[in-house]
Amino acid sequence: MSNNSNIKVEIDSHSGFCFGVVNAISQAEHELDNDDKLYCLGQIVHNSEEEERLKARGLITISHNDLDKLEGKKVLLRAHGEPPETYQKALKNNIKLIDASCPVVLKLQTKVREGWERMNAIGGQIVIYGKKGHAEVVGLVGQTNGNAIVIESISEVDSLDFSKPVELFAQTTKSADEYQAISQEISKRLHANLPLKAHNSICGQVANRKKELMEFSKKHDVILFVSGKNSSNGKMLCEVCKSINDRTHFVSSPQEVDEEWFLGVQSVGVCGATSTPLWLMQQVGDRVKQPS
Template identity: 35%
Template sequence: MEIIIAEPIGYCYGVERALNITYEALKSKSDNIYTLGPIIHNPQVVKKLKDNGIKIIENLENVDIGTLIIRAHGIDPKKLERARKMGFKVIDATCPFVKKNQKRATQLVKEGYFLVVIGEKEHPEILGILANANGPFMVIENKSDYKKLPDVKRVGVITQTTQSMENFISVVSYLLEKHKEIKIFNTICDETIERQKSARNIANKVDLMLVVGGKNSANTKRLAEIGKSINENTYHIETSEEIIKKWLKGVKKVGISGGASTPKWLIDEAIKKIKKITSH
């Protein structure tokens, strides 16, 4: 049995930074350290943080004042200001690349462009970007959204940092045909592009492809979609417990890819489970 690992593996820079900030905050031994929503999209890592004392809240109501850590995906600046006024000690763990995206969106709105954001409408990164931009906008997830676009002459485009390059190119190509003036920023994170390229390359070479990461993780779901489009024997799992013996029947090569918020120990556990199953 040959196991091929898609590089890069483990946390991306933004996720690792957010987790380091969170664990540093835990050193204060405070009873009230919160994140507004999960700090990252990986249930197993978030559970470990909760076990260490991090409290996950969905709003600022009815909680004791303490330390509030802003998730890697960013936040509505009005919520940030409100937290500070309420007396929370705010620690911003927003990914620097997401911050850059927020600034690009704000810039486009100030320059008078109608903002088009390519991404998932309800994703926290998108919600944070739109709140920061504070102007006319539309979020495009796929081709079904095209007909909803208003008839405007000047369009400014950015994309969710974890989007696929294929969807980005598809949407931009459509916009170029329909609008006279377009300003485009390709704001897909470089590491996202590398993970997608690697997953695509390996999916072509193996009998079975496993994508490890949170089912709520946009970039992990994207890797699974890419794998599935190439290799029908692609499965998105969160933990090694989900690996089924029959998947490995007759399989000689297994590819493993991990999302940007997937810790290496979850990848290692998946490898261990595969070896255990195939050793009998």
């Protein structure tokens, strides 16, 4: 890079791992302190840099299909939560589970299960606003024996039967504004006197991030948003930054930082998703100041 040593770089103090991710990584590290390998069901975090760091310590990422081959082994369940079938399969194969499911997600799973019991009894619908196939959403749908209807946007509201009552939930990392818009649309279209019960299921740490990031994005000439490309939360929060500062750039590693972004720039803000480690944001910040 050219000489950017005079540029002020600020790392957003509110960005970085949420409690659930911190807890999962902490449990993985604790196990790896005492053993040279540990199996993890799915990506422990949607960040390839952090995954590589843990892989070097002995973390092995597996799929659900691998559970049948791991009789008697230890398997970590990450923060996203799992459907009931995963626990049943682990029991059948004598697998010792290290359950790092986020408490917020576990609480939501219980609410979805209770909601399904209510809706099933009266012919109603459980609707989940979330990303189809996302690990957390798969875990939530599992609480309804696969009967929940998953919608990814307000345009998919058309797939619902408005002659039946609805209980509505959201994946914990989705946009609160979009969730509210979906809730209002369903409520407006439900047949007369039919109830809509919309649960407040978005994680507080995620919901508060939007306002914090909007303020942070105003303070700097350029924003570097650091996130893994697979992070739903990252994509959503990066758009929040872009809505305030059009000089926002999505990067997954320091190597993706382009010196041309900083011509005539006095301040750069570095922030990230709930799946972005602080050390990676610091590396990106350091990269801005490196001479070419």
